[in-house]
Amino acid sequence: MTYSNLWLIILFFFCIGKTHAQQEKLYKIHTIAFYNLENLFDTINDPNKLDEFSPMMALKTNRSKAYKKKIQNMARVLADIGYDVTHNKPAIIGVSEIENRVVLEDLINDSLLNDKDYGIVHFDSPDARGIDVGLLYQKKLFAPIQTSKHELKIYDDSRKRVHTRDQLLVSGYLEEEMIHIIVNHWPSRRGGEARSRPKRIAAAKLNKYLIDSLQVINPYAKVFIMGDLNDDPTNTSIKNILKAEKDKKKVRLKGIYNPFENFYKNGLGTTAYRDAWSLFDQIMVTKPLLEKDFSSYRYYKAGIYNKNYLFHKDGRYKGYPFRSFSSGRFTNGFSDHLPVYMYVIKTIE
Numbered sequence: 001m002t003y004s005n006l007w008l009i010i011l012f013f014f015c016i017g018k019t020h021a022q023q024e025k026l027y028k029i030h031t032i033a034f035y036n037l038e039n040l041f042d043t044i045n046d047p048n049k050l051d052e053f054s055p056m057m058a059l060k061t062n063r064s065k066a067y068k069k070k071i072q073n074m075a076r077v078l079a080d081i082g083y084d085v086t087h088n089k090p091a092i093i094g095v096s097e098i099e100n101r102v103v104l105e106d107l108i109n110d111s112l113l114n115d116k117d118y119g120i121v122h123f124d125s126p127d128a129r130g131i132d133v134g135l136l137y138q139k140k141l142f143a144p145i146q147t148s149k150h151e152l153k154i155y156d157d158s159r160k161r162v163h164t165r166d167q168l169l170v171s172g173y174l175e176e177e178m179i180h181i182i183v184n185h186w187p188s189r190r191g192g193e194a195r196s197r198p199k200r201i202a203a204a205k206l207n208k209y210l211i212d213s214l215q216v217i218n219p220y221a222k223v224f225i226m227g228d229l230n231d232d233p234t235n236t237s238i239k240n241i242l243k244a245e246k247d248k249k250k251v252r253l254k255g256i257y258n259p260f261e262n263f264y265k266n267g268l269g270t271t272a273y274r275d276a277w278s279l280f281d282q283i284m285v286t287k288p289l290l291e292k293d294f295s296s297y298r299y300y301k302a303g304i305y306n307k308n309y310l311f312h313k314d315g316r317y318k319g320y321p322f323r324s325f326s327s328g329r330f331t332n333g334f335s336d337h338l339p340v341y342m343y344v345i346k347t348i349e
Contacts, residue, residue: 027345028346028348029086029343029344029345030086030088030090030091030092030141030174030297031082031085031086031341031343032090032092032093032181032283032341032342033078033094033340033341033342034093034094034096034228034281034283034340034341035074035093035094035335035339036095036097036228036271036335036337037074038097038325038334038337039056039097039325040071040095040099040103040107041057042100042102042103043056045057046100049128049130054099055324055328056070058328059328059329066330069330069332071106071110072112074334075107075111077305077334077335077339078090078093078107078112078113078136078339079113080307082305086343089138090341091138091142091174092135092137092138092224093118093137094134094181095134095136095183096132096165096184096185096228097131097228098131098132098133099130099131100122100130101120101134104120116140117140118136118139119136119139120135121134121135121137121144121168121170125149125164125166126151127163132165132166133166133167133183133184133185134168134183135168135183141174141175142172142173144172145173146169146171146172147168147170148168148169149167149168150166150168150169150206150210151166152164152166152206154198154199154202154203162187162199164187167182167183167184167203167206167207167210168181168182169181170183174344177222177297178221179222179297180221180222180223180224181223181224182207182211182226184225184227184229186199186203186228186230186231187200187203188230197236197237200229200237201236201237203229204237204238204241204242205241207225207242211223211225211242211286215286219253220253220288221286223285223286223289224283224285224289225242225282225283225284225285226282226283228280229281230280232264233258233260233264234265238282242256242284243255243256244256244258245258246259246262246265248290251287252287254287255287256284256287257284257285259283259299259301259302260302263279269304269338270321270337270339270340271321271336271337272319272320279304280337281338281339285342289344294347295346295347296346297344297345298345298346300343300344300345302341302342302343303341305338305339305340309322310322312333320336321336322334323335324336
């Protein structure tokens with residue numbers, strides 16, 4: 001079997017009984033990732049959106065050049081995630097802070113990604129600025145069979161409707177196995193964490209409704225919940241509404257496991273502000289992805305993709321994620337968020 005089969009064969013050796021004989025186990029492994037692409041907007045003004053306030057549209061010169069470089073930089077990161085382990089690019093990628101389908105088409109047609117023939121799932125959302133979420137997938141590995149967007153209805157203090165990102169639900173087959181992916185970009189902390197908290201609680205309740213709906217049909221539904229949640233793993237939205245657990249052993253049937261809570265408690269994060277790290281970007285899974293059914297895909301491990309090139313090397317923001325836009329200019333950086341990822345494996349012997 002070769003890498004052209006789109007999976008990596010991993011050899012695990014272990015001792016059996018007193019003879020200490022070695023036995024070989026073979027696994028397929030895939031990367032599932034999420035990345036906030038930090039204002040991946042095109043250079044064309046859409047009169048139906050407030051995209052003129054986007055950092056890309058705010059550039060006074062070299063807008064087209066900056067856009068091309070932004071696409072290249074995003075493609076570089078996505079192509080790298082998990083490659084050192086799987087020797088393949090991610091099978092499935094959730095993204096946020098994208099303007100439209102066009103920017104995703106430009107992204108997957110970049111020379112670093114186009115060899116994998118990625119497909120796109122995208123819907124326009126009612127967000128005032130036109131910010132959407134989306135899903136990219138290798139067509140040879142994942143086949144969507146049902147896609148839907150779900151509107152989050154929230155209101156400000158004066159009971160005026162706040163138009164925000166929809167939640168994206170994609171169901172399909174990872175090779176021969178049915179899985180479900182929910183891609184999120186929950187409301188921001190604008191106005192303060194406490195004041196904006198009810199909006200993210202509402203987002204979590206919508207997520208819970210979607211998960212419950214899948215589990216009514218099949219209690220053993222394999223669900224991936226991913227996104228920029230604008231909350232840390234210990235906040236109310238995730239701990240009290242989704243009831244996500246940091247300990248796999250405590251996850252009950254229909255429960256949710258969040259491996260990123262332990263990263264957060266160890267001081268790790270995906271975005272930084274005023275010298276403090278937050279872990280807003282997360283991927284969680286339902287209980288069936290933790291089961292020791294070696295013949296089907298299951299959770300293996302998770303991580304924050306934090307390679308050195310994704311950080312500022314010097315200056316005021318040394319050690320912060322190397323963002324694309326700052327002070328009205330294009331920095332040739334990447335994003336103000338770090339990507340997150342998860343490996344799934346199954347035995348093939």
